[in-house]
Amino acid sequence: MPRFIKRGSQRTRLIRWDFLIQTGSSLKDQHLHGLSTMAKAVLIDLCHLETNSWNNQIQDSIIRTLEALGKEVSSQAPFVCLMCCQALKTKRNGEDTLQKTMQSFQCSKGRFEVVCSENTVSTLYAIKQKLDEKDISVIKIILPSQRKPLMREYTSQLFTSVYQIEYEDLEVTCEENNLPKSTAPQSELISLSVQDAEKIQNEIKMFFESLPALKGKLTLLKSSLIPDHIFLHGFTTRTGGISYISTLSSFNLFSSSKRRDPPAVVKENLRRLAVTAGFNQDTYHSVKVNHASDVWIMGKTKPESYDGIVTNQKGVTIAAPGADCIPVLFADPVRKACGAAHSGWQGTLQGVSMAVVNAMISEYGCNVKDILVVLGPSVGPCCFKLPQESAQKFHRIDPKCVRLYESSHPYVDIRRATRVLLEAGGVLPQNIQDDSVMDPNQNVTLCTSCCPNQFYSHVRDGENFGTQVGYISIKG
Known part of the structure; x- marks a missing residue:
């Protein structure tokens, strides 16, 4: 069963990879059923993973998670997006592992997409465009707690208060997934250093400067x-x-x-x-x-x-x-x-x-x-x-x-x-x-x-x- 921890006056659900693997489609009747009624979009943040972090166990857990979501029949079933960075993509016989993952659940209801780009900002901005096309403004982001301060900075720069964004913890093994291990209580993992914030802001600035002009030249x-x-x-x-x-x-x-x-x-x-x-x-x-x-x-x-x-x-x-x-x-x-x-x-x-x-x-x-x-x-x-x-x-x-x-x-x-x-x-x-x-x-x-x-x-x-x-x- 997923466990809860106390954070202030809120309860935060931690989703473990081993829980995903063990329960498979039973997620539909437990955690994911709540997601389908609470959120219009669910983003699973895998941007912290690098090539050597990807393995069959993680791939299987993602597939099972997506299959469980695909069985949702509610009209409120969410649009689900896996977000990852280019470093995670590996070639096997000319095909991407993530593409194979994508193909494994395409037969469901077409509500799932994998968005993989050079870095977090380009990946998240590509997803934002998809959400805007679908007129979605209620978003849940599932991610490791160590990533939360970074993601809050990204979303504060890329989204406005039109969007309702909430975060849910995804617990992963630090050593295997290139995340800094911390002994601090999770309630303290909510701040971001000035240097890291400036780094993200510069990353966003450089990304936007690289985008082509739309609808002709500036007149x-x-x-x-x-x-x-x-x-x-x-x-x-x-x-x-x-x-x-x-x-x-x-x-x-x-x-x-x-x-x-x-x-x-x-x-x-x-x-x-x-x-x-x-x-x-x-x-x-x-x-x-x-x-x-x-x-x-x-x-x-x-x-x-x-x-x-x-x-x-x-x-x-x-x-x-x-x-x-x-x-x-x-x-x-x-x-x-x-x-x-x-x-x-x-x-x-x-x-x-x-x-x-x-x-x-x-x-x-x-x-x-x-x-x-x-x-x-x-x-x-x-x-x-x-x-x-x-x-x-x-x-x-x-x-x-x-x-x-x-x-x-x-x-x-x-x-x-x-x-x-x-x-x-x-x-x-x-x-x-x-x-x-x-x-x-x-x-x-x-x-x-x-x-x-x-x-x-x-x-x-x-x-x-x-x-x-x-x-x-x-x-x-």
Whole structure:
């Protein structure tokens, strides 16, 4: 029988290899039946095993474990994955031992896979893609207790809180399986040294850097209004990154606890943007969206959240995200200052763009007539609707901002509202670039909802949407 040990207020089940071998298919009626109802995916971590660790006893135990799982008939039966590293693969008459193992249970229900790659990160990331394809977010990982701190670091980097991950101990013989033997109580085997954590983070970083770009090359849009000899700027599109989930593919630049793209993927996309655009990733700052009109004046105390940034520091890149909301860039070539704003419909009503303009005037002595403003890709009046009560507020700014005003959800033009408010604040009409540009080769204010191959869109894609950005910096 499997035994339990006490760990704090939790009971942890230890699964022994000899238990697997002795009981075989009886696992169905004991431990594995619980797995099928508790988890949607079960990962058995064999990445600690090396070539000389693999033997017939271990192979037989795995086969019997998988056969027992294959007999599950519940609709909640889990997807089971054996994860191992390349070092474990051995050649026998031109065939992999693991492939033979795989063939032995292919006749079951097709819920089992062996994923074998160069190292733990590439193996686990390949499995993550399989789980995302199947829309699985509840995961149980069975692994030796000594591996748990390492695996927690890997999963914290590669997964977000969308996933529910729990761990279960797999007891193996340390001497035979290249695991460090420890006499410490299992309750103490939960920490990871700073050096080991950094090693894993560097391994993940190098792995992501090696991945090919998806959906074409990285493409940036630039405005002819902002002078290139003074400012570096651009608006990203959705091609050229490594995000593989459909609504985030491929150049997503925002990570959220509600989405499946982990921060490490977004960081790699940002690194590629920095290399292509020519700015320093270490001095990149994006707004912390609050859908309001707060502005961070760089160099002063940073607000907890803000939808605008202004700076006159050279070599510092500031950015605003957008996925229907407008990423707005500001440049003063005379005083050499710049700004960025995230202008959603709420921020537009609160005047976030003029708040940035006013901050540039008060902090850097800018003349409002010198400030250039470019509205980036955003949802157009063709695709954006608001409830009547909210649409009325735009109607008061300018009746032309609302179409089908009498309907319960009129179409609203947040771009036009932004222009009207900027002009009312003193910005010259010719110094504002928006969708009024007639030349399609010069227009950067494209509709995000209408262009699925170029841009992300919350309106079009729903809650699991990706994000593009507008960025600007003052050249040194």
